[in-house]
Amino acid sequence: MPHQPGRPTPLVRAYALASRALAPLAMRRVRRKLAAQGVTSERMGERMGRATLPRPDGPLVWFHAASVGESLSILRLIQHLGEAHPGLNFLITSGTATSAQIVAARMPSRCRHQFSPLDSPAAVARFLDHWRPDAGIFVESELWPNMLRGAAARDIPLALLNARISDRSARGWARIASTARYLLGHFKTVHCQDTRTADHLRTLGCEQAAMGANLKAMAGPLPHDAAALDALNAQIGARPVWAMASTHPGEDEVALTAHRALLAKHPKTLLILIPRHPERADTIARMIAQSGLSHTRRSVGEDIGPDQIYLADTLGEMGLWYRLAPIVCLGGSFVPVGGHNPYEPAHSGAAVLHGPLYANFAQAYAQMDAAGAARQVPGADALGTALLALIEEPDDLDAMQANAARFAAAQDDRLADLATDLCAALKLG
Numbered sequence: 001m002p003h004q005p006g007r008p009t010p011l012v013r014a015y016a017l018a019s020r021a022l023a024p025l026a027m028r029r030v031r032r033k034l035a036a037q038g039v040t041s042e043r044m045g046e047r048m049g050r051a052t053l054p055r056p057d058g059p060l061v062w063f064h065a066a067s068v069g070e071s072l073s074i075l076r077l078i079q080h081l082g083e084a085h086p087g088l089n090f091l092i093t094s095g096t097a098t099s100a101q102i103v104a105a106r107m108p109s110r111c112r113h114q115f116s117p118l119d120s121p122a123a124v125a126r127f128l129d130h131w132r133p134d135a136g137i138f139v140e141s142e143l144w145p146n147m148l149r150g151a152a153a154r155d156i157p158l159a160l161l162n163a164r165i166s167d168r169s170a171r172g173w174a175r176i177a178s179t180a181r182y183l184l185g186h187f188k189t190v191h192c193q194d195t196r197t198a199d200h201l202r203t204l205g206c207e208q209a210a211m212g213a214n215l216k217a218m219a220g221p222l223p224h225d226a227a228a229l230d231a232l233n234a235q236i237g238a239r240p241v242w243a244m245a246s247t248h249p250g251e252d253e254v255a256l257t258a259h260r261a262l263l264a265k266h267p268k269t270l271l272i273l274i275p276r277h278p279e280r281a282d283t284i285a286r287m288i289a290q291s292g293l294s295h296t297r298r299s300v301g302e303d304i305g306p307d308q309i310y311l312a313d314t315l316g317e318m319g320l321w322y323r324l325a326p327i328v329c330l331g332g333s334f335v336p337v338g339g340h341n342p343y344e345p346a347h348s349g350a351a352v353l354h355g356p357l358y359a360n361f362a363q364a365y366a367q368m369d370a371a372g373a374a375r376q377v378p379g380a381d382a383l384g385t386a387l388l389a390l391i392e393e394p395d396d397l398d399a400m401q402a403n404a405a406r407f408a409a410a411q412d413d414r415l416a417d418l419a420t421d422l423c424a425a426l427k428l429g
Contacts, residue, residue, distance in 0.1 A: 004136070005152055009178050012145050016121055019146060021122035030118070031056040037097035048113035055314070056089040058111050059291060061428065064093045064116060064147070069341060070139045071099045072106070073162065073215040079108040080419050085429040089133060102316050106223065113252040119144040126406035128154055135426040139215070140164055148186040157426045160190045163197050168201040172173035181205035190426040194363040213418045214364065217411035219346040222319030229323055235269060235304040238392045243272040243325035245318065245345070250335045252284050254380040256291050261384035263308060266391060270304065272321050274312040276331060281313035293370045306346030322348035327390055328403060329383060342368055346408040352402035353377055353386055
């Protein structure tokens, strides 16, 4: 049987007192950040639990995610649940302006978005009293004590999906094991995205932790603008093309070094360079100029032309770039960030290259490498060599792309099983 929450530990009670006292200070910081990102003052109030939309009639399932990746990972599950159970409505909460913008453009029917309330007792109470969710589904590591306690006080059943915990975090939780057991005991079911997490959580006393399907694996291909894809393909023509996606500081240099090596043998090759954070684009543009390479920029409406690099410095178009480039090297894996989602380019049929630092997706990369869908390269020189080999051996590239598409398609079969498990655990439908 799942562990029950029981009485809050002294640490949880102290957190509640501190969060109540610090909420005004935290909200001032949140307001500054959201204002800088163009969020209206009305919507900022959502962070204090003040709803800007009415609650729909009928049962409501609340999905809580942290940021863009987590928010997008649940959309396909919501769509499946909505199709299987036409009476259900859905609410997504997340904390960032970027996630709000992107999710708003892709939400399934009967779904709405709000910024998540700060984890203070008053904000959480306002939020829950307005929305009155019939069930709550938290994604990855969103263990906010006041949210969990507020849901328990209202008899809202909860599930934790795509749970992930690193070895380091597990050691930290072990030092406050009674608090960890209390928080995790709020969930009726816990689906872990890898066996390491399941083992860690069970060690902490979370008996309901089990290996489950990875939501990001089942998210399907990212959307893209078909007309834009046709236009960009026409601009590229027969040129070889590859993408370096979701780069962080230190990884743009890796891409430029590899691309220069590639240009020495294939001077018409195009690199689509996609920073993880588009606000870094000016810095990257200066870096490209200093390297002696030419580029154009997506954000200012420039075409690709004959230039060597296309700086894709926009949000919400990753599906376009993954469709455009037959080879995608994923950033976040050459610097200690933990890697980024390899399922997304695989769903678009791209061969995937990556660096050696991918702790957040260790199991996924190991499986994809073994399936011939992805390949690890330790640095810029090895990346250049791998790119050259794939461009010069089109049969090998075709095989790697086919393996990637086949690997991604195999993940879809688990979506229905996950939805069935959730409905049973949370008494939905």
